[in-house]
Amino acid sequence: MMNGTLLVVLAHPDDESFPMGGTLAKYAMRGARVELVCATRGEAGIPGKSPVEAAQIRERELRAAANVLGLAGVRFLGYQDGQLATANPDYVLTQLVTLMWETRPDVVITFGPDGISGHPDHIAIHHFTTQAFDRAKLTGARLFYIAPSEATRQGCGVTPSSKIAGGPVAAIDVNEYLVTKVRAMQCHASQNPPFSGPPEEEAQRLACHEYFTLARPVASQKGLTDLFAFGAAVSLPQGG
Numbered sequence: 336m337m338n339g340t341l342l343v344v345l346a347h348p349d350d351e352s353f354p355m356g357g358t359l360a361k362y363a364m365r366g367a368r369v370e371l372v373c374a375t376r377g378e379a380g381i382p383g384k385s386p387v388e389a390a391q392i393r394e395r396e397l398r399a400a401a402n403v404l405g406l407a408g409v410r411f412l413g414y415q416d417g418q419l420a421t422a423n424p425d426y427v428l429t430q431l432v433t434l435m436w437e438t439r440p441d442v443v444i445t446f447g448p449d450g451i452s453g454h455p456d457h458i459a460i461h462h463f464t465t466q467a468f469d470r471a472k473l474t475g476a477r478l479f480y481i482a483p484s485e486a487t488r489q490g491c492g493v494t495p496s497s498k499i500a501g502g503p504v505a506a507i508d509v510n511e512y513l514v515t516k517v518r519a520m521q522c523h524a525s526q527n528p529p530f531s532g533p534p535e536e537e538a539q540r541l542a543c544h545e546y547f548t549l550a551r552p553v554a555s556q557k558g559l560t561d562l563f564a565f566g567a568a569v570s571l572p573q574g575g
């Protein structure tokens with residue numbers, strides 16, 4: 336068992352389950368305190384629903400997914416879906432630095448500069464979280480970015496064919512947590528999630544690894560198999 340704290344800072348309900356649900360479940364199950372911060376409630380994410388209605392539905396879905404993943408807590412920054420990039424940077428940074436001081440994370444995860452899908456909210460939370468991390472000066476903490484990887488849509492044993500840009504890559508083995516990941520994705524029913532069949536069957540279509548790049552501290556070029564500092568560093572396979 337481990338007792339570190341993992342703080343995940345994302346933009347919308349469902350950002351946590353699709354790219355990294357296996358990793359969150361794994362660390363929560365191993366005893367880490369996993370705290371999720373979501374900048375919006377996904378107000379713009381349900382066609383035909385008002386922002387208020389959509390926010391209520393999506394907050395409920397996110398809390399259900401967080402429960403499945405074993406997260407310690409979910410907090411919202413209170414911004415409107417689609418408008419994070421126009422928020423007052425000083426205000427967002429103050430919120431995030433305060434949260435970091437409160438939760439004292441050993442590891443912080445957010446989107447990389449590409450925002451995976453390029454969504455402006457994803458890119459905005461990437462910048463805010465990186466700046467807040469630098470400002471908070473947490474002793475010994477690491478900052479990771481979610482690495483874009485087609486491997487997350489493929490089966491076990493697949494390493495990403497395109498090189499992952501950025502610092503050392505952490506390849507987290509989530510093989511034992513794929514059913515949990517599918518269950519968490521299925522909580523986001525309003526988003527018509529893929530993998531909607533029986534979780535045990537759908538899990539076999541998911542990749543065994545989720546990938547992250549180490550952004551802070553800027554250090555060695557070795558691959559990692561653990562997000563926390565006590566994890567062993569290993570070399571990645573060729574092409575990985």
Ligand SMILES: [Zn+2]
Nearest residue numbers: 346347350454
């Ligand atoms: Zn999103």
